Amino acid sequence: MLRTAILLALAAGIAAPAAQQDDPIKTLVDRLDLERYKATIKGLTAFGDRREGTDRNRAAIDWIDARLRSYGCATARLQYQYKNERRPGTKLPPERAVGGGRNRGTRTPTGVNADPNKQLDETLRALNTQPSSGDGLREQVYCTKVGATRPDEMYIVSAHMDGHGWGEAANDNGSGTAIVMELARILNAPDVRTDRTVRFILWNNEETGLNGSAAYAAQRQELQGREDPPGSGRYPEPRWLGVIQHDMMLFDHGMPRADGSINPEQRPEADVNIEFQGNSKLAGESQALAWALYAANEKYATDYPAAVGRHMTNTDSVSFQDLVASISVRENERGTQIGSGWDPHWHQPTDVFATFSDKDFRLGLNAAQTTLAAVAQLAGATVK
Numbered sequence: 001m002l003r004t005a006i007l008l009a010l011a012a013g014i015a016a017p018a019a020q021q022d023d024p025i026k027t028l029v030d031r032l033d034l035e036r037y038k039a040t041i042k043g044l045t046a047f048g049d050r051r052e053g054t055d056r057n058r059a060a061i062d063w064i065d066a067r068l069r070s071y072g073c074a075t076a077r078l079q080y081q082y083k084n085e086r087r088p089g090t091k092l093p094p095e096r097a098v099g100g101g102r103n104r105g106t107r108t109p110t111g112v113n114a115d116p117n118k119q120l121d122e123t124l125r126a127l128n129t130q131p132s133s134g135d136g137l138r139e140q141v142y143c144t145k146v147g148a149t150r151p152d153e154m155y156i157v158s159a160h161m162d163g164h165g166w167g168e169a170a171n172d173n174g175s176g177t178a179i180v181m182e183l184a185r186i187l188n189a190p191d192v193r194t195d196r197t198v199r200f201i202l203w204n205n206e207e208t209g210l211n212g213s214a215a216y217a218a219q220r221q222e223l224q225g226r227e228d229p230p231g232s233g234r235y236p237e238p239r240w241l242g243v244i245q246h247d248m249m250l251f252d253h254g255m256p257r258a259d260g261s262i263n264p265e266q267r268p269e270a271d272v273n274i275e276f277q278g279n280s281k282l283a284g285e286s287q288a289l290a291w292a293l294y295a296a297n298e299k300y301a302t303d304y305p306a307a308v309g310r311h312m313t314n315t316d317s318v319s320f321q322d323l324v325a326s327i328s329v330r331e332n333e334r335g336t337q338i339g340s341g342w343d344p345h346w347h348q349p350t351d352v353f354a355t356f357s358d359k360d361f362r363l364g365l366n367a368a369q370t371t372l373a374a375v376a377q378l379a380g381a382t383v384k
Contacts, residue, residue: 159177
């Protein structure tokens, strides 16, 4: 398909040597900073686990909105009605669940902590006490960098901002939210121009079944590429070119040992996992987008390599996988590794900022370098 060929060509272009000594992509990547990334995650943890349908979730959305606007990125909100229709114990409704690969090696039990007494920090336990309000109106925030020459074409860079488990949701998914916010800061700087539009979206209701991303896809799909008002050059919903989702970015300590314990240190062979869904309708386009990020990682990431897999599952990009090229960026393979206990803090009270080391945060920073380099290339970014 034509789009596949275009994405493959773009992937090859990222890997090619820069024709000029001045490389705008490297200039942008160099603006990422470990301490700023950590500070953004820390700011998010002030709202506890940010569980949907709570005051702390709404306060976090307001905080994210204000930060995005401070970067010069024009914000908007999408509202939708949430109704809990998923099966107990599953992330996705049965009609939308997809394969995550075959589990191999040592496995340890995983689950969602629902016991407040397992959170030993009394202040954090109190912060997380208010339960979700149940069914009802929800909203999520996004902001947009409008393309200078192709405002009608858009890449979506996204992460979910809600969490649960009675922790701080530092990794799941403060780490991904912070990447999206840092990329919004850098690409909306006054001296940065992009040919194509880039939208930065922070989904809500991921933990209840990808409801926020599904609502966006349902509400906005038919609006793609419509100029409003006609002749204005304004496109409230540019045509989607790709979705790049970020979900848990910090922890790659390896497979559980035979006794179920985990290495306390980031493993030397840690990597950034880039996944597409091999049985989706647009698997070819999604794979090409994944390889574009892989090529960007090879050229611009400082510490950790990337790996590409075909089992994207249970993440917000699933809502788009049959509509546009869609990939997920994360710390481990979602189905075969995270689902097998490779991250013991997943949905647990220990998912707090203090749990993670600078090596862990640096893995997340390398994921940010990977996505920023790829999106800057794909969107035609330049620096004055």
